[in-house]
Amino acid sequence: MSIGRYRPISQDLHEANEEAARARKSKARANADILQARLDQLTLATEAMWSLLREKLALTDEDLRQRMIDLDLSDGELDGVARREPQICGNCARTTPRRAPRCIYCGHATEMDPFAF
DSSP states (O other): OOOOOOOHHHHHHHHHHHHHHHHHHHHHHHHHHHHHHHHHHHHHHHHHHHHHHHHOOOOOOOHHHHHHHHHHHTTTTTTSSOOOOOOETTTTTTTOOTSSSTTTTTTBBBBOOOTOO
C-alpha cells in the first residue's frame, strides 16, 4: 500500500512565512503611498498659504525662515522640531493627549490643539 508523498511541514511553514512577509511588504507600501499623498497635499497647502501671505502681507522668505527658527527654539533646542508642552487638564491636573477632546481621566472638556496629530 502506497501512502503517497507528503511535503515536509518545514516547507509549508517556509511558504507561509514568505506569503506573510509579502503581505506585510504590500501593506507597508500601501501605507507609505498614503503618507506620501498626505505629505504632497500638505506641501501644496503650505506653499499656497505662504504665497498668499507673501502677496497680501508683503512678507519675505527671510521673515518665514526667522519665524521657523523662533518656533523651533521655543523648546530651547534648534533641532528642526516644534515640541509642545504636555496638556494639563484644568479639572484634575493630569497630563492628557493634546488631540483628545476630553481628559482621559476625568472627562473634563479640554482645549483642542489645532496642531496636534
